[in-house]
Amino acid sequence: MVDKTSDSGRCPAVVLAGGRSSRMGSPKAAVLLGGQTMLDRVIERLSPQVASIAVNLNAHSGGALPSGHPAIADTIPGLPGPLAGVLAAMRHARQVAPGASHVLTVPIDAPFFPGTLAARLQGALIVGDEIAVAWSLGEMHPLFALWPLAIADDLDSWIRTDEKRRVRAFIARHASVAVDFPVVATKAGPLDPFLNVNTPQQLEEAEEWLNRLEDSAI
Ligand SMILES: Nc1nc2c(ncn2[C@@H]2O[C@H](COP(=O)(O)OP(=O)(O)OP(=O)(O)O)[C@@H](O)[C@H]2O)c(=O)[nH]1
Numbered sequence: 644m645v646d647k648t649s650d651s652g653r654c655p656a657v658v659l660a661g662g663r664s665s666r667m668g669s670p671k672a673a674v675l676l677g678g679q680t681m682l683d684r685v686i687e688r689l690s691p692q693v694a695s696i697a698v699n700l701n702a703h704s705g706g707a708l709p710s711g712h713p714a715i716a717d718t719i720p721g722l723p724g725p726l727a728g729v730l731a732a733m734r735h736a737r738q739v740a741p742g743a744s745h746v747l748t749v750p751i752d753a754p755f756f757p758g759t760l761a762a763r764l765q766g767a768l769i770v771g772d773e774i775a776v777a778w779s780l781g782e783m784h785p786l787f788a789l790w791p792l793a794i795a796d797d798l799d800s801w802i803r804t805d806e807k808r809r810v811r812a813f814i815a816r817h818a819s820v821a822v823d824f825p826v827v828a829t830k831a832g833p834l835d836p837f838l839n840v841n842t843p844q845q846l847e848e849a850e851e852w853l854n855r856l857e858d859s860a861i
């Protein structure tokens with residue numbers, strides 16, 4: 644059986660922010676929601692859950708961000724798609740947390756993701772070497788996942804050969820467990836905790852949810 648976690652009992656995490664943000668029109672990491680950048684918001688939500696946080700910025704040449712978290716480039720430059728970021732996350736985790744069996748990934752554009760994300764994904768591992776993936780409302784959220792570091796070499800060769808590089812297709816190659824997260828009950832109705840903010844209009848909607856949520860802890 645593989646260790647479910649790092650030595651601290653918490654896993655390392657990587658925020659996936661290496662996309663083009665073409666629908667938003669400007670980098671989503673720097674977009675403001677409730678007066679805070681999306682990156683700061685995601686880091687704030689993730690910090691109590693994990694052992695360490697790095698940020699995948701695709702072609703970024705490395706170094707630290709203003710928040711002090713390391714920025715990591717894709718390990719295979721020029722291959723589009725989020726799996727390039729997942730691979731970079733696996734390689735990074737192997738370096739910074741040699742005892743860890745998995746790395747958690749969280750995309751930059753889902754500002755209300757659960758505060759129990761890491762604990763519930765880790766707790767769902769059965770044998771210990773599976774991918775644990777978040778679901779809500781009957782839909783898979785494949786970038787909210789705990790990835791076993793042992794499958795990094797398989798991902799490395801698979802993304803070089805499979806042109807579509809679909810995240811779901813890669814998950815289907817391996818043992819996985821699904822973890823269902825409930826909607827968040829608010830006075831204004833149910834909120835999908837994985838609400839995705841890709842466009843300026845969705846950003847406005849997220850701002851409205853934030854105002855409604857002011858009194859309710861999520
Ligand atoms: N490293 C890396 N990450 C990516 C790439 N494309 C998408 N991602 C990440 O995958 C996640 C989901 O992708 P999208 O929601 O489509 O984000 P996006 O590609 O920035 O936005 P669009 O250009 O509007 O599709 C985001 O967290 C991105 O940062 C890529 O080419 N390389």
Ligand SMILES: [Mg+2]
Nearest residue numbers: 752839840841
């Ligand atoms: Mg998105």
